[in-house]
Structures are given as C-alpha cells and as structure tokens.
Amino acid sequence: MTLSRERVVDTAVAVLSRYGLADLSMRRLARELGVQPGALYWHVASKQELLVEVADRLLRQRVAAPQSQDPAAAVRALAVAIRAALLRVPDSADVVALAYAVDPGSVEPLRELSRLLRRLGVAGARLDAATQLLVHHILGSVTAEQNRRQASASDPGPVADAGPGALAAFELGLDVILDGLRPPP
Amino acid sequence: MTLSRERVVDTAVAVLSRYGLADLSMRRLARELGVQPGALYWHVASKQELLVEVADRLLRQRVAAPQSQDPAAAVRALAVAIRAALLRVPDSADVVALAYAVDPGSVEPLRELSRLLRRLGVAGARLDAATQLLVHHILGSVTAEQNRRQASASDPGPVADAGPGALAAFELGLDVILDGLRPPP
C-alpha cells in the first residue's frame, strides 16, 4: 500500500483517537505507517499543516445538526452537535483551536454558526463578536471536560463521568449568549 | 546565587516573556540558570507543576481592577484587566488554560469573577455556567489575538496590530453575556 497524503491524515486521526495528542508525533506516525519519518514530509509540509487537516476531518465527521425553523434553536443544535463530535476524540479541542488559530476561515462549522446568527438578526461587529464568543464557549467547554476526563482516568476517584453536568452547564452558557443576543439595542 | 523554587519560577516567567512558550524548556531554563537540567527537579516536581506556578504569577501581576459600585461594571473591568495583563506576555493564555485545566480552583481571578457574578444576582448552576463562559471568552480572546500577532510577525503584512478591533469585539462579547444574565427567568 503506497503512502499518500490521505493515508497520512487518516492515520493521524486514528492515532489521535486511540492514544491522544501526546502520542501523535511524526515519528510515531511513520512507525505506524511502516515508513521512515522523512517520508512523511513528501506528502505534508509540516506537523502544523497536518494538524490543520486533522481538525478539518474531525469537524466534518460530526453528526448532521438537526434542521430547525427557529434560528435560535438551530444555533443551539449546531453548537451541541459540534461539542458532542469533539468530545469523542481526545484532545480534539486543542487540535481545532490550533487550526482555528492558524487559519480561522478554514474551520467550516464556524462559518455555519455565523450564517445562523445572521438569520437571528445579528449583524456587523456584533456578528463577529457573537461568533467568536460561541466558538470560545464550545472549545473551552470541550477542553475543560476532556482534561477532567484524563485527570480522573489516572485518579482512583469515582468512575462516573461529569458528562451530564457539563452538558447542562454548556447549555446554560448557550442560553445566556442567545438571551443576550435577543434585543439588538 | 543559590538555586531556589522562586528563582526557577522567576526565570521561567522571564524566558516566557522574552522568547515565548516554545523556548520555555527545562533544559533552556537550566542553561539560563547556569545549572544542570536535573537540578531543577529538586525544586520543582515537573514542567507541568512549574507552568501552573507561572500561570499564577501572570495573573497576580495584573493591574488592580478599578473598584466599582455597579457589579456589572465591575465584571467588565475585571475581565478587561485580566485580558490586558495576559496580552503582555506571549502564550500566556495557553499557560493559564493549562493551569486552569489541571486545577481550576488554583486560578484566583476566576473565583473573583464568580464572586462578582453572585453580586449580580446570578446563583446556582447558572453561576458556574456563567463563570465558565466568561473564562472561556477571556482565554479564547487572548489566544486568538496572540496567535494573530505572531502570525503577522513573520508576515510581510501591515505592521498595525488588530488590537483596537479585537478589544471592541471582546467588549461586545462581554455585553452579550451581561445582557443575557440580566433577567433570571
């Protein structure tokens, strides 16, 4: 099986999913692919570029957000769907945050959030600010929960995850944002 | 001059401030202190523990937030002050986010934000959610701006920073949150 950019990215997603970001090194990836480390650089410019590609995959793999007539409900549904998709892959929020830092426009669901907010009647500088606020809330929430998980994984504490409480807190935060957006003063 | 935990942390803050997180390695720190890398581990358990200490320093060094009677104005002022303090040190938001991930209670200004929100009449699960939302907004905003800066630093683009626009967006986001918190339904 020949090497290809696709196979490199696929394997990167697989390693991330199974072992986390700490184990996602170029050398580890090469080993997994049965190839010398230098070979990867024929298909990918750098580790950073690879991670941007990985982030893209993670966000596209998400469950289709249920369509809704009410734009506020649509924003809620999309935000919750993105959060749920990222929670499945360890350290995914870090990877997406890096991609968003390198190139904010490359993250498609961000632009989708922006479109939905415009339908809510938000516009101009307020639209940009609200989009950023939502993205920070999503990524922050996922990062916090994933860190909690791997903290309790090495801990002898209770096995029950803080999942439901974290989702409730996330949704309360969403409501605060959506309420704050309602009357454009 | 003998080595001490304090001197290690001080030097870590200095290296971070001048060269950024990528250059803040235990080995670099040891070189800067004129000592062997292993010596650091007598004063500090690990790099992670050191970074938590560094984050604490960064947040304590902030300008005292102007006191205000109006609790909403106080939240605004504190959030803006924390943001300004972090913007001065490269990659500071990443370091604080890590500390917040390892031990959320260790970050003092977080608890201060929580206290101010309670004075605003926010309570219960809503208080936790609002605090987290604010923290995510602050750290997300600083991360985004610091990444923009180091992107434009290697770029031949315009020298003018996106500072004023970013501050305005940050404050608009704050307003959305504070408006959303006003009527506890």
Added chain:
DNA sequence: ACCTGAACACCGTTCAAGT
C-alpha cells in the same frame, strides 16, 4: 541538602543518495 554527570527514550525537520 543540593547538585553534577550521564544516561534513557524520545522529538521535528532536512537532505544527499538511492530506486
């Protein structure tokens, strides 16, 4: 008590040389 010396098991990236 505190530090050195030296090792262990790793990194990302480059690049001549091979096929």
Added chain:
DNA sequence: ACCTGAACACCGTTCAAGT
C-alpha cells in the same frame, strides 16, 4: 516521483554518585 539513511539540534525525566 517517492522513499531511505543518517544526521542535526533538540526534548522531559531519572538517578547513582559526589559535595
């Protein structure tokens, strides 16, 4: 065109041995 071999300049952490 695509990959190997080998190197360059690094990492965090541990630990016997010295003082």
